[in-house]
Amino acid sequence: MRRIVAFVGLLFLAFVLIFGSSNEGMRLLSQRRYMRQDGWGADKFTFGDLYGLTYIKPFKMPRDTSFVALPVLETDSAKYKMHIIGDSYLYSFFSMDPRYFEKTGAVQFVRWSTPKAIPYQLAMDKKNILLIECVERNFRQLMQVQEIRNRIEAQPAAKAIEQSSSRFAFLSQINARVKETLYHPTLENNLEFLLFNLGIWAPFKELKSALNFYVFGRLDNDVRVSKNWKQLYLTQTVDPEKVGSSFYPTSDEEVAAYVAQLTEVEAYFKSKGFDHVIFSIIPNPVGVLNTENKPTNQIISRMAKHPAWKGILVDPTLRLQKNARDNFFPSDSHWNQRGAAIWLGQLNETLRTL
Amino acid sequence: MxxxxxxxxxxxxxxxxxxxxxxxxxxxxxxxxxxxxxxxxxxxxxxxxxxxxxxxxxxxxxxxxxxxxxxxxxxxxxxxxxxxxxxxxxxxxxxxxxxxxxxxxxxxxxxxxxxxxxxxxxxxxxxxxxxxxxxxxxxxxxxxxxxxxxxxxxxxxxxxxxxxxxxxxxxxxxxxxxxxKHWDRHRVQSGLLQMGIGIFKKVVIADRLAMVVDEVYGNVVEQSGTNLAVAAVFYSFQIYCDFSGYSDVAIGAARVMGFKLMDNFRAPYWATSIPEFWRRWHMSLSTWFKDYVYFSLGGNRVSIPRWYLNIMIVFVLSGLWHGASWNFVIWGSLHGIFQLIGLTLNRLFPVLAADRRKTVLGQWLYRLLTFFLVTIAWVFFRIAHFSTIKLWFKQMAQFDFSSPLNVSMVSKELYLSVFLIVGLFALEYKRDKFKMYLENFFWLVFPVLLLGIYFLGVFSMKQFIYFQF
Structure with missing residues (x-):
């Protein structure tokens, strides 16, 4: 009997290790687990990604079942092909479907987080539009020519890049290969998902969180509670010392430099055959919700109004600020479908004017 | 891993x-x-x-x-x-x-x-x-x-x-x-318990104390004497819980499979002298140096100057073993110097040494003095740069008893930290007896220990300090 129990335990742990080391296995499991609504389902990001980092119970939001019916547009008169590079603010169901974009017959969507480049293919029979979308906290690093090229242009063969002058380069290559084969880079996170990202553990996590937060005054380093205690924010968006923050002091010279950065991107991709390059910077939630009682750096609007800026920059800040709390989740770093719909409406207005 | x-x-x-x-x-x-x-x-x-x-x-x-x-x-x-x-x-x-x-x-x-x-x-x-x-x-x-x-x-x-x-x-x-090796329920339980205690020491005590220590030592220039003194004491316990916690997990994991590894710590802060501290601290290393270096040099069966030299050689080497940096050499040398001063004083004033064995108060005084010396030496272990060490002593020279502790850790958690330190210190007095009690009530103690680790643990995945050596 003891041997049988030991064997079952061994099988279980081996299963956990094998799945935790496999991208395919993790994808399969996470899809299934996030679909489950019972205690065996994954709950980390179901009730808000920032709740998933903190497990502060008052911020546990109901499952997002709100569905905003987006207008489905005519594609018969489609004259654009949209090439989109964007982040998790763009819901998959519309960012890959041309019917949601004005006068658009085809869409190619690439995430900033793509592990390898997905080269664009310009349409010959349509106008090609490059839409570059990014949240405010990341645009400085991402909206650069090389960053974008790395994601949507064919990359040189890996071997050429790996050529190194070091005599010991082959050793580090062997090292990297062995490490990659034996130890999955996100194994620790995967194991946490497999063993502890279960609804049944939530009460324990909430209790530990409550102890840390209410007794010891500690919260996950990446998360802050708003001044009115109604909203969770990513620390990097509210800490004035962090460059991605809405409160990071930004001089006019810096704004001019960012405008020049975007202008360079526009010029480069127009030279590559794109007819239009549209930028859209999504404001950090804290920049819209106005909970901190202090002025933000207004960086997006300052860029849009800068005299040197001649391109197209979709800035949804003002529209999102109307009934702002309806457009964001209280414990998620993203907007909700209403927020996305407002942005999409504004983008389509821009597309109509081209 | x-x-x-x-x-x-x-x-x-x-x-x-x-x-x-x-x-x-x-x-x-x-x-x-x-x-x-x-x-x-x-x-x-x-x-x-x-x-x-x-x-x-x-x-x-x-x-x-x-x-x-x-x-x-x-x-x-x-x-x-x-x-x-x-x-x-x-x-x-x-x-x-x-x-x-x-x-x-x-x-x-x-x-x-x-x-x-x-x-x-x-x-x-x-x-x-x-x-x-x-x-x-x-x-x-x-x-x-x-x-x-x-x-x-x-x-x-x-x-x-x-x-x-x-x-x-x-x-x-x-x-x-x-x-x-056969499956022995009692041995497996004992091993698991020791592993649990080791993890508790690491994630509940050491990593909690590290929050204060890292904050203070990360910016010595802006710290008051109180902050530096508290951080120094906290570091003494942080490094102890960190390293002895690792040893506990190692010994426990081996014991689960039936292997008996040697003890590495035996309530070191209960020591009433520096030599006794080294008989209780990192015992596997100190006995290594004793067996293979100190005795090879002649130990104490030589002239007194040579004996003193042997002691210094062992401690300088021990410092160097810990790290290729002068601060470790000084840390080792300090322990050697403390030993030599102790030996000299014992020879000059044998009454003092006798006192230590007699009264409880005397023992406590020696214990406190030993802890104080060890803690001062840890400052050299923790801070790599001489300019910062100098600054530490400069700030401490201006120690003001009225200045309050000013760290980002809230007072409730500071009290908990002190409680954990005192608790650990007290329990180590009758270590073996206490361990026996715990093993007898395994099915009650182990789940409570796991809950304690989970609810009070600071899960920052901080590496063990001794991994760098």
């Missing part, structure tokens, strides 16, 4: 269950493969360095057994040079290089040495010392040369103690790999 990770939890479960399911004759192979996997989780290629010294020491052991006299000495010397050589290249090269460059620059002599920018293989000092103890014991005739290459490799690579000790002796460990 750190002990306070889920990877280790799964790894430990798999290896232990497979160990008991496998036939006895294959178990050493399982443990060896598991140990390789465990070590390669850090930098896989460094397994090659371990393999190199393993091959050298394996053959050195056999040759030592086959030869006598001068030849035997040469074989031992070669083996030690090979081991120390590996340590010198990977751990001390940059240190030596920096010092020669500095000296040459000061004397205006042009010197060019190749820069070797390599990462120190994790636990290399532990591994090397364990390997050297094998050849020395074979040389002394206390241990037979191991003929099974796999078993010898396992002796130096046994995963629970591979990266941070305890530094084992071959007489204690090698024969255990041949013994048939």
């Amino acid at each position: 750190v002990f306070n990770s889920l990877q280790f939890l799964v790894f430990f479960g798999i290896v232990t269950l497979a160990y008991f399911l496998l036939a006895h004759k294959y178990r050493w192979l399982l443990l060896l493969l598991a140990s390789c996997y465990f070590y390669m989780a850090f930098v896989p290629i460094y397994l090659g360095i371990l393999a190199l010294t393993i091959v050298i020491d394996y053959f050195a052991g056999i040759l030592l057994e086959q030869h006598e006299g001068r030849k035997k000495k040469w074989i031992l010397a070669l083996s030690i040079v090979a081991n120390v050589g590996v340590l010198a290249v990977f751990k001390y090269y940059q240190f030596i290089f920096n010092n020669i460059s500095w000296l040459a620059h000061a004397l205006d002599i042009p010197v060019q040495m190749p820069v070797l920018s390599i990462l120190l293989p994790i636990g290399l000092s532990f591994h090397t010392f364990q390997a050297m103890s094998y050849t020395i014991e074979v040389y002394r005739g206390n241990q037979k040369a191991e003929r099974n290459f796999g078993i010898y490799s396992l002796y130096v690579m046994f995963y629970p103690q591979l990266v941070a000790g305890p530094i084992e002796r071959p007489q204690n460990l090698i024969h255990q790999f041949y013994e048939r």
Whole structure:
């Protein structure tokens, strides 16, 4: 009997290790687990990604079942092909479907987080539009020519890049290969998902969180509670010392430099055959919700109004600020479908004017 | 792979269950493969360095057994040079290089040495010392040369103690790999309990104290004397809980499978003198130095100046063993100097030494003095830069008793930290008796311990301090 129990335990742990080391296995499991609504389902990001980092119970939001019916547009008169590079603010169901974009017959969507480049293919029979979308906290690093090229242009063969002058380069290559084969880079996170990202553990996590937060005054380093205690924010968006923050002091010279950065991107991709390059910077939630009682750096609007800026920059800040709390989740770093719909409406207005 | 990770939890479960399911004759192979996997989780290629010294020491052991006299000495010397050589290249090269460059620059002599920018293989000092103890014991005739290459490799690579000790002796460990281990519920429970206590010390106490220590030592210039004093005391307990916690997990994990590793700590802050502290702190290292260096130099059976010199040599080497940096050398030297002062005072005022054995108050005074000296020495261990150490003492010289503690940790958590320190200190007084009680109530104690780890633990995945050595 003891041997049988030991064997079952061994099988279980081996299963956990094998799945935790496999991208395919993790994808399969996470899809299934996030679909489950019972205690065996994954709950980390179901009730808000920032709740998933903190497990502060008052911020546990109901499952997002709100569905905003987006207008489905005519594609018969489609004259654009949209090439989109964007982040998790763009819901998959519309960012890959041309019917949601004005006068658009085809869409190619690439995430900033793509592990390898997905080269664009310009349409010959349509106008090609490059839409570059990014949240405010990341645009400085991402909206650069090389960053974008790395994601949507064919990359040189890996071997050429790996050529190194070091005599010991082959050793580090062997090292990297062995490490990659034996130890999955996100194994620790995967194991946490497999063993502890279960609804049944939530009460324990909430209790530990409550102890840390209410007794010891500690919260996950990446998360802050708003001044009115109604909203969770990513620390990097509210800490004035962090460059991605809405409160990071930004001089006019810096704004001019960012405008020049975007202008360079526009010029480069127009030279590559794109007819239009549209930028859209999504404001950090804290920049819209106005909970901190202090002025933000207004960086997006300052860029849009800068005299040197001649391109197209979709800035949804003002529209999102109307009934702002309806457009964001209280414990998620993203907007909700209403927020996305407002942005999409504004983008389509821009597309109509081209 | 750190002990306070889920990877280790799964790894430990798999290896232990497979160990008991496998036939006895294959178990050493399982443990060896598991140990390789465990070590390669850090930098896989460094397994090659371990393999190199393993091959050298394996053959050195056999040759030592086959030869006598001068030849035997040469074989031992070669083996030690090979081991120390590996340590010198990977751990001390940059240190030596920096010092020669500095000296040459000061004397205006042009010197060019190749820069070797390599990462120190994790636990290399532990591994090397364990390997050297094998050849020395074979040389002394206390241990037979191991003929099974796999078993010898396992002796130096046994995963629970591979990266941070305890530094084992071959007489204690090698024969255990041949013994048939059976599932013994009480032994398994005892091992699991010790692992739990080790993890508790690490994630509940050490990593909690580290929050204050890192904040204060990260910015010494802006700290008050109170902050520095509290951080210094906290660091004394942080490093103790961090390292003894690691040892507990190592010893416990081995015990679950039926292996008995040597004790590494025995309530060190209960010591009433510096020599006693070293009989209780990192015992596997201090006995190593005692057995292989101090006694080889003649110990105390020499003239008094030579005896003092022997003590200083051992402590300077011990400091160097910890790290290739002057602050570690000073830390070791300080302990040596404390010992010498103690010895001299005992010789000059024997009454003082006698007092210590008589009264409770006297014992407590000596205990506090010892803790104070050890804590001062830890400042040199914790701070690498001399300018910062100087600043630390400068700020402390302006110590103001009225200035309050000002750190970002809230008072409730500070009280909890102090409670944990006092609790740990008190429980260690009757350590063995307390452990026996815990083992008797395993099914009550273990779940409570796990809940304590979960609810009070600071899960920052902070590495163990001694991993860097």
